[in-house]
Amino acid sequence: MLDAFPPLANLVHKGPVVFAFDFGRYLVAAALVAAIVWGLRRTSLRTRKIQAREATMADRRREFAQSVQTVAVYTVVSAFIIWGVDAGVLHRFEGSYGWVGDLALLAAIIVAHDAYFYWVHRAMHHPKLFRIFHRAHHRSITPTPWAAYSFAIPEAFVMIAFVPIWLFFVPTPGWVMLSWILFQILRNAMGHAGFELHPRWWLSTPWTRWINTTTHHDLHHNGGFNKNYGLYFTWWDKMMGTEHPRYAERFAEVVAGDRAVGAKPADSGATAVAA
Template identity: 75%
Template sequence: YLIAASLTFAIVWVLRHTAIKSRKIQSREATAADMRREFLQSVQSALVYTFGAAFLIWGREEGLFYDVFGVSFGLGTDLLILAAIVIAHDAYFYWAHRIMHHPKLFKHFHRAHHRSITPTPWAAYSFAIPEAAAMFLFVPIWQFFVPTPGWVMFAWLNFQIIRNAMGHAGFEFFPRWWLSTPMTRWINTTVHHDLHHNGGFNTNYGLYFTWWDKWMGTEHPRYRDKFDEVVSRGALRSFDKEPVPAE
């Protein structure tokens, strides 16, 4: 968390002093108090995950979970497992996130996270204890059913926190053509999750991909318009140009 949030925060700080500084999504600035709250709540979540990790170690020693250390099924199979865990986690996140928005659960699970109207990378794990526990629950469920090499789990854990920090960065990283090509338009952008925090409370529940929101009719109706607005601000840079298809 500290590495991913700090690195993302530093990158955003640098980009906000370049020609693409206008890609900051909201005009509102998060306050020092906002960031302090996000950080402290994230530390609280990290403590929950530490207790969860101790449970996983105990469960592995008792034979409840697959032993992930020293396991490999060959690079090809390992990569398929990595892709599967990303897809499975995205589905879990969508439905757990959407359920936590239920009026009877929201106050106890998810309201703490939504105090961040203008989120920053420090909000990546900014959860109440019940939400942190619900988010962690995916790991023992996965390890109960799927023997997963340790390096695959490590790669996924790093991927998910980096993507989480990016989703809360408040700054759009992706080029303007991102939603115009079938190869990339199903991959979430920062604008997608930023709308969930600011103006789209009951939309955009997805984490890595947009497909569950599209299938369930929960994507914000102005998502594409907002993305186009943000990435069109300022001067056109070389990385914004649509790639030329190979002949």
Template identity: 55%
Template sequence: MNPPPSLLQIAQQMVVGSFLFDMSRYLIAASLIAGLVWMLRRTRFASRKIQRREASRADFLREVLAAARTVAVYTVLAVPTVWAFRHGYLKEFHGALTPLAFALYLAAILLAHDTWFYWTHRAMHHPRLFRNFHRFHHLTITPTAWTAYSFAVPEAAIMYLFMPVWFSLVATPVPVIFTFLAIMILRNAMGHAGLELHPRGWASHPLLKWISTTTHHDMHHGTSFNHNYGFYFTWWDKLMGTEHPDYVKTFDRVTTHQAQHLPAAIPAE
């Protein structure tokens, strides 16, 4: 039996492919959402733009360059992750995967990632961490789909570390992992889209209100840095009292499809 590969051997085998995979995932998702927003802004849905301010070309260039840096961080950290799999330190899934099991695994990883995101995101807003970890992301006041991977290096590392932590606890089928990665980047791009993409009434619906909207995260960038920390769901914000008190009212205003004066973004301290 051949010995497990070394870190250097794994790096030689996977670095290029890993970088291209993650960068393509970002570019495809951001392009799809940005294209959808571009088309909707030429219809009556243009009134769903959340802020009056337009993102600048400088914003776009900063965010795309930062995304490449984020993907580079993910690629570097993927090497020891694969090494840990090959050496048996992380759990691999073996066995049949039924549709029910697929759904349960996917629900579990989404719930776990939402929890990880809420608490690490909120922690990065602590004054001792904000400057080095999260301030770069908040250089964007008016987000677009391209903002999705606009992280400083320490924040990119925190975002990545969910995966090896999860794999150390749960052996997860490969199809579930790839579905999760697709949902994660699409929801990320949607959350930063700048145009509300969810139906009217969503934010106050008895069931749908627990799922985050574009307005929910846009307010975190443009209205108050100290509210709306969640990612896929709103329940951590509701439970911990960190949801913006004007969230539902803002969502309802944005989704009226009526001519209106959009508020300018008001950066929070």
């Protein structure tokens, strides 16, 4: 009976392994970043905590529970992705384009995912979509690494949809996909760390200032509800005029140890979503 509907068969036979892998990478990334922040907060760098407010244990429990829910959604969608690959609807590529080609493709998928994330993230902030798709994530006004996958079910489907879209167009070696999904969850956990992990010179050089910092996304949760939509890079926010006007100033304050300005939400929208 299961063989008559391959995605269901994949979910039954391969689902537990997929769930364990996806949950495992979330757990390791979030726990690793949380442990680093815990350690740094016991050093002279403790002033790099971005907000004066402390996330509560209830916040962390909610973020963790919603992230487990997201992993369950990803597992269901993965059953269809596996079917799509087996059926030839999505590309299977077991080989390699060589180190240069593979690394170029890894860079391309990161850039493409950043563009996808910016536009779907911005769309989910539309008043007609926000409550259904994105409000659950914005309950984290003071985010922690455990918020990396803290999505409502509709948003989780939107986020995982990038994978079949990419594989429909681009034959991608397995190690490239694996490297990207590990990079993605680590960067996501860093973005929600609530603690600036980047060096103070990060925005002072053209080599790194286009790469998002923790402060960049923290402002989106607390102080810039309709700003800073990007995931990895600041390109789209700069081009579309959605970068927070005080981003560079706020980053400088955080790395200098002045978090007072970030003690309260500067954007009323950040408070409203928690209500």
